[in-house]
Amino acid sequence: MSLSQAASFAVVLALLALAIQRGRVQPFLALTLAAIGFGYAAGMSTSGVGKAFGLGFAQGMNTLGLTVVAAAFMAEIADASGATAWLQRAAAGRARPSLPLALIGLIAGLASTPAAAFAVLGPLRRGIGEDSPRSALVLGLSLSGSHGLLILSPVMLASATILAADWTTTLAFGLPAALVAVATGLLLAQRTSGAAHRVDTAGAMDGESLHAPRRGAFALGITSAALVALLVTQSLGDIASEPLGGGSNREFLIALGRPVVLLLVGVGLLLLLGWHREKGGFSEQGWAGRALAKAAPLVLLIGAAGGLSKIAQETGMAEMNAERLIGFAPSGALALLLPFALAAIVKTLQGSSLVAAITAAGMMMELVGPLGLGDSAGRALAALAIGAGAMSVSHINDGLFWLVGQAARLPAGTTLARFSLATGVQGAVALLLLMAFRLVCH
Template identity: 30%
Template sequence: MIDLLILIALVAAIVLVTARWKISPFLALLGAALLGTFLYRIPLEESVSTVTQAFGNTLGNIGLVIIFGTMIGVILERSGAAIAMADVIIKLIGQRFPNLTMTLIGYIVSIPVFCDSGYVILNSLRKAITARAGISALATSTALMTGLFATHNLVPPTPGPLAAAEELDVTSELGLIIPLGLLVSLVAAMAALLFASRLSHKEFAALPAEREDDIEVQDYEALRASYGKLPHPALAFLPIGLPLVLICLGSIAQLPGEPFGTGAFTDALVFLGTPVIALILGLIAAVFLVSGGDRLKRFNEDITEAIRVAAPILLITGAGAAFGAVLNASPLTDFLAENIADLGLGLLVPFLIAAALKSAQGSSTVAIVTGSALIAPLLSSLGLDSTEGAVLAVLAVGSGSMMVSHANDSFFWVVSQLSRIPVGTAYKTLTTATAIQGATAFATVWLLSLVML
């Protein structure tokens, strides 16, 4: 119980110093991580390495993805390509439904792509649609975040649910897990969309824009006219569409059934589908959007600007991972898992275990992987030892891994910082939205269990 109180105190301290005293989230998270190593009695010889390794590993895993994605985003904004994309999508779906647009885009994109990467890639499009529709960035940010978050946690071949299927020995049932995951995640995304739509006209004190020409601080029509002739929609979508298609194909190629067979072709798909490689190719495609005189100079200016914009996001993301690693190394996760597992509540057990792990250490993927490993030996006692029971357990763990995104989750910081949402406001909107969709997802899984078990 003391360990749980320490977690609550650390999270409260992060919110206090960032929201009230405007301390940098990077310093707040790093300070909480270092303080946590002492409060949780992590051996001194391991304390620093726990923090630094998590920081370095996280930046190693998604650092280049954030940088290249930000480069693509800056070029899309400055070339007018983001405006061209927004026009096309709104013409297809209608100007009345910008939040639905962002939810559906996120829902599709995050099946093969990590939600952090997906948000970075799609943020420029979100900003353009926000300006085009004239609504609050809170609404479109929440809609995109939760659309991405839904399939990220529930639909293979995203690594988390795929690992859970492997841990619970139902990899051969991916043909059942994927459609059920799509259904559950769609219901969860729609529930979060209803919440996001309530924010469409909610004003908030946004963090300062990184640039004076930021899309969200200008009138849309004046902004559109300032670009003159916009890029062709096909060229505008290519820097985003190309990496997404490559990542999707690379993920499919690695499925257990080997749908593309083996050999050089499959190896090439896997290589090109690596997020870093796919985004480099997307950046190359974005080069063709740079127009006007001295294109090389303009390109270099865009790249320099992108690096400046990405730097604070990288630091905050790494510090958030360090905080999560300290919590994961503490006795807290074992305490929560053991006490919840003893309650004997069927499908509610995998959901609560994953929710506790997610809230404690931040990473949804870690929560799914660890949660599924913890419940694997408990399936029989929980009445979930049938094929259908194990499949539903995978989905229950995925639902729990959404509960909830807050200060120790890198995705929380990626979304809040890119969308210029203050920490206090992000807790009221982003964190609340993930709680809604996690609870809705589990309710859907429970209803499915009434039919399947």
């Protein structure tokens, strides 16, 4: 049954990409119909499909939708103040324009989720990356590679904790692997994406706002750094050992990365530091109304992607298909193939990297010894292999996929070819490097 469900999922994915790519079906409608169609094909009842889709839609809106709204507000304020145009002029002619974004993504990958980090960094990316498809791909792939391989990210915290891997050893192996993964993403993005697109902010410079582009750019940079810091702090609050304190202290740290906090801090700090004033800015005709109009389609897509992910989780097909591999027992450095494959299968079929890491690590708990990975280096490398697999092949059931695709202005089929495939290549390259480390250290 699980194999037939996985096959149905693949068919739905192909049909969805084809329908959107040719422009025959609006993306939100196509994704919603795909989620419902897959639910029926997987054998779920009408009530089960409706309940699962509704829960997933609500979770997607709650965890990421409001963050996207916050980012849209910030982008409109940055455009209206001239900050975006100022940053683009400063970046013009730079020899390696994508490198700063790759470095930002490497650091911001420590955030609670790469999708939230991509959203809050969107306004800054449009300035220093000139709002190009390349800049969206570079940032998305850098966040993905870092999040799957650096120890303080939730994905790595989960896998390392469950497998009792030493953090220092995991960091020693994970940092070079993350650097290689980010460099791979940078190379792939540069080879597959087009030229930059400059943002036209002339319409916002109507004399009714205090236009201070340099100050606005400074405010945007500070605000973006502050939001990423909040998301990273939220990740630290999730550490099981509670190094920053438990109880109410831990709840406070986790709350710092909540979407509503990001909205209040992001918009408030940008307005305060940039000292931007626009007549009627909070109205439907001002930056608030413009931002909501632009953000609405993407927010709905994220909700629908959450609905599809929840339906896939309810079927249990991800875990059942992953369990088929448990009997596979490669030896030596090839043993790392198993944790990578377990995480990659779960991630591909149900969409959540954190769930994939937790599930794969739970399956590997009793297998690290028989596979020859019971030593300190082996456990660290197994945890990293899980992280690499958990970030591989981000596609339609993952909010990050839609964020990157919409930012790059690419249809779903093209995003699958350029972003999803690239995340798979990143994972494979990281796995090969981890296997090389195992050969040297064993």
